[in-house]
Amino acid sequence: MTHTLSDPRVEAALNQMFGNAAHDDETAARRGAYETWDLATPQAQADAAAEIYMPISAAGGQLLYNLVRAIRPGTVVEFGTSFGISTLYLAAAVRDNGTGHVVTTELSKSKIDAARRTFAETGLDDVIIVLEGDARETLKDLGSADFVLLDGWKDLCLPVLRLLEPRLKPGTLVVADDVELAGLQPYLSYVRAPENGYQSVTFPVEDGMEISCRL
Structure with a gap:
């Protein structure tokens, strides 16, 4: 049985983007992307990282x-489209389920333009809604959130989760990437504290994913 991840258009897009992402460190050094990172606003960080896949x-x-x-x-x-790698995996699953859609958020206009081209080229644009701007604003009026991926700026993962919490039904899964990064530690402390209403487990892929079930 075939599935959307095996679609040649999707495979080609993912292979190309992963290949480009292999040069992220060189790109960041060339652009001096992280030189004033800690002092920058989220928009300034997005602009500095406009060519970095992450x-x-x-x-x-x-x-x-x-x-x-x-x-x-x-x-x-x-939360955090970047060039759309993770979005493609999510959208492929939605397409194969035959129901649902993906709402994804991004601050960088150039990344949004590139991602939208990729979504159209892979035939998945009809199940993806791209919101441009700060997720703390663009997700305010979201009707529901049945599965959440937090992969934007790590220090914003907890504020975005808190924004979405009123929409999370029991059993909803929330996944955060890069558990080894220091910026994610306040988020991890929150979802790992039983009184906050999650059962959380770390899954060992690359820098780790935290999978938290809303109780």
Whole structure:
């Protein structure tokens, strides 16, 4: 049985983007992207990282695909589109489920333009809604969130989660990437504290994914 991840258009797009992402360190050094990072606003960070992919791993993408296939969420919410690697895995699962859509958010206009071209070229643009701007604003009026991927700026993952919490039904999965990064530690402390209403486990792919079930 075939599935959307094996579609030649999707495979080609993912291979190309992962290949480009392999040069992220060189790109960041050339642009001096991280020189004043700690003092920059989220928009300034997005502008500085406009050519940097910062992707999930292929294994992480496959994990996301399997989770979405199993859960069959109506609305998948992604914080941090970048060039759309993780979005493709989410959208492929939604397409194969035959129901649902992906709402993804991004600050960088150039990344949004590139991602939209990729979504159209892979034939997945009809199940993806791209919101441009700060997720703390663009997601305010979201109707529901049945599966959440947090992969934007790490210090904003907790504020975005808190924004979405009123929309999270019991059993909703929230996944955060890069558990080894220092900026994600306040988020991890929150979802790992039982009194905040999550059962959380770290899944060992690349820099780690935290999978938290809303109780």
